[in-house]
Amino acid sequence: MISVLALARFRVAGYVASHRALQPLIGLLALLAVLYAGPIPAGQEIGATADSAAMLVPVLAWAARGLLDTEPDEQRSVALSALGPRELVGGLLAAFASLLALAAIAEAALLFRLAASPTLAVLLTGVWLHLLSATAGLALGALTSRPILPSPAVSTIALILGYLSMLVISLAGARWLTVPVMGWMRDAHHGELQANLPLLTVQSLLWPAVGLAAYTRLRRTRP
Incomplete structure (x- = not known):
């Protein structure tokens, strides 16, 4: 476990040092500027957080x-030889950690633009939806x-078409x-979102689980 966490920290540090992290961050800030150009009226907190979570998926996939x-491929191959399947876990853990940071920025921006203080239930619902968004983004990005x-080129097209x-x-x-994602916003x-949240959670986690399982299987032959 220690080796996996060390690898995850190493990959996050490399990601930040490479300045690649700036690209999705700029995309996120542009999206937030559009979403929250004006304050969010009282009573529309749930709708705003669902819109944010749904629209955030491609940005999070881009970041992952x-x-x-x-x-580099050679360095990843070395890590794979040294750690085996734990290399894959370390990569996904690092990616998910970076997505949580972006989701936290989005959630903070949402709270800053609310005209009224949200209830605890609304706040927790918003956090949960952004976690679901991060999970979907992780699978699509992987x-x-x-x-x-x-x-x-193929990767970019596949990401856009996937979303x-x-x-x-x-x-x-x-x-x-x-x-x-449209169900999040519609409900x-x-x-109806809070009443339907348990079922939506199952639906929202099903395909990311399938996608990450497919990623794991494909990585066995494509290190």
Whole structure:
């Protein structure tokens, strides 16, 4: 476990030192500037946090892919030889930690723009939705990272299409067939999110779990 945490810290440090972390951060700040150009009126806190979490997914996927792509292939192969499957865990842990930092910035920006103080239930719902967003972003970013898709152009297109697929499929109401990001927003703006949150959580974690399992399997043959 210590070796995994050490590898995760090393990869986060390398990601920050490479300045790749600035790219999704700038994208996040631009998104937040659009979302919170004006204050959020009282009573719309749930809708705003759902919009933020849903729109954050591609930015988080971009960040996860960037972190997993930072380490040179030769260095990753050395880590894989030394740690075996723990190398993969260290990479995913590092990526998820970076996504939590971005999600925390988004949540802080949301709280700063609220016209009224949120209740604890609203606050916890917002935090949970951003965690679900980070999980979806981690899976999408991992599946479009260089060990899986070596071509940067193909990787970028796959990331964009992956997110658009989430939007289109969940907009059609097929919530079990994707991460239901549109379901988050629809339920939030209709006052149904908190009642439906347990089911939405299961639906939102299903496909990231499948995606990370696929990533793990593919990494066995594509170090």
